[in-house]
Amino acid sequence: MSSMEVDQEGSSAQLGFRQMAFPPDVLARIAPDVSLQRHLAIGLRPSLRGFNEFKPVEISEGGLNASGQNTVAGSAIVKSGDTRVVCGITLGVVEENTVDQLLENEATNQETDGSLSNYTSVYPVVEIARGRSGAPTDEEMILSQKLYETILHNRLVHQDDLKIIVGTSVDGEVIYPDSSSPLLDSDLGELISKPKKNWSYVLYAHIKVFSRAGPLFDLCYSALVNALQNTRLPRAFVDDKATDIKIPVRSRGNFGHLKESYNLLLDQTISASLPVHGRLSSSSFGVVSYEAEDSNEPVSILLADLEGEAEESCAESKINVIASNDGELRHVSIVGGGALITKQVLKDALDISRMRGSN
Incomplete structure (x- = not known):
């Protein structure tokens, strides 16, 4: 065996025991x-x-409010490192059940203003961008549930702040009960039909996460709270044609009434900020x-x-x-x-x- 062959075998043996280095x-x-x-x-x-x-956190208004009418009521963007969280608040309207006045007074006496039943929460949906579509992951569902419970138990949104003061449209003019319209002080004020139903807003939060780099609860919670602080609730009214009219009908010898439903419209020209109780x-x-x-x-x-x-x-x-x-x-x-x-x-x-x- 030549000396050259021995050197080649020794060098190959040294290469076999060399440690491998990986990037961090x-x-x-x-x-x-x-x-x-x-x-x-x-x-x-x-x-x-x-x-x-x-990590430093940058918070700014989302600017989604200008995307169109009746689209987004409030928004916020949170940046931390490479992670971006965009939150948009949308509104829904629900009809409140009428409660007997006596029962309502008893419930008011038993419950204080700080009772948890006087507060409500937001219905969040968290979506983490992963380059694919499909059913929500466990992390997304757990985050959504935890955000809902955190907003509720920390008493940030009061139910009374979401109640809608409904106005009435008369000859193209919208009149609200708390406004200073001359028609309310005139003799025609008593003839203006007032809705017999009560409505409230429901808050929905759509949270989108980009470039996830760690646990997301802090960033999603910050984006949600700041979006609530930027939320504005518009006024709502019913037009003069949508009154509470009972139309008698007869079918197979039986009498009944068809009750016309209200056409509730949002007035984007008048809005008020949503009070958020606490920071x-x-x-x-x-x-x-x-x-x-x-x-x-x-x-x-x-x-x-x-x-x-x-x-x-x-x-x-x-x-x-x-x-x-x-x-x-x-x-x-x-x-x-x-x-x-x-x-x-x-x-x-x-x-x-x-x-x-x-x-």
Whole structure:
């Protein structure tokens, strides 16, 4: 065997034992726990943010209100990193059931203004853009349900604010009960037909997410609350032809009445802002365990605003805190997982949430 052949075999053996190197994004997909532990060892996260640092969030009006009449009542756009969340509020109208006055007075005496039954919520539909269509995923349905319950239990929308003060159209002029029209003060004011039914608005939220890069509840909640603050409720009226008329009919010897229905129209020229009771912010955290070199026991580390596959898959323990602008805690949820949530970790999460809520 020649010396040249020996050198070739030795070089091939060295190539066989050479370690393979992966880019950070590829390593995060193949071994997310190894990627995260490597970054935690040097005191940084894969996103190069600090442990308690949140990504900057930009909030602006969506501008969807100008897309056409009776389309969108309020909108907002939230940007955080590469993620974009667009929220649009649309309106629906429902007829309220008439309640006996005596029963209504008893219910009013028993319930205070802060009772949960006096508040309502929004019906959100979350859609995450994935380049495909189909049935909603579990994540989308869970997000929609959690947003509905959060808005309701934090008492942001009062039922009385959604009641419609219905006007009447007389000879092309719309007259509202709380307006200062001369016809209401004249003798014709008593002859103006007033609807005998009551209506209320129902709020629907359509939330679209682009470039998902982590848990989405904070961004979707921020987009929904800001869209509600930009929502304007138009006035509504019935025309003078749609009055409550009973038409007698006879069929096979039986008598009855056909009741004409009201034609409720929206007046886009007159609108009012929707009152949102309170300003709340949501902060989400993940907890991971890190084995330090100088300690035999794992240390729990709090990571704010999870980002990337490595952090999202490894941080099985999660904390979500909703705080008001005065630092009051409105909601705290803790999900235990692979990492131990210590008292110090929980205290840090509450303090950071209070600070973010007051800003």
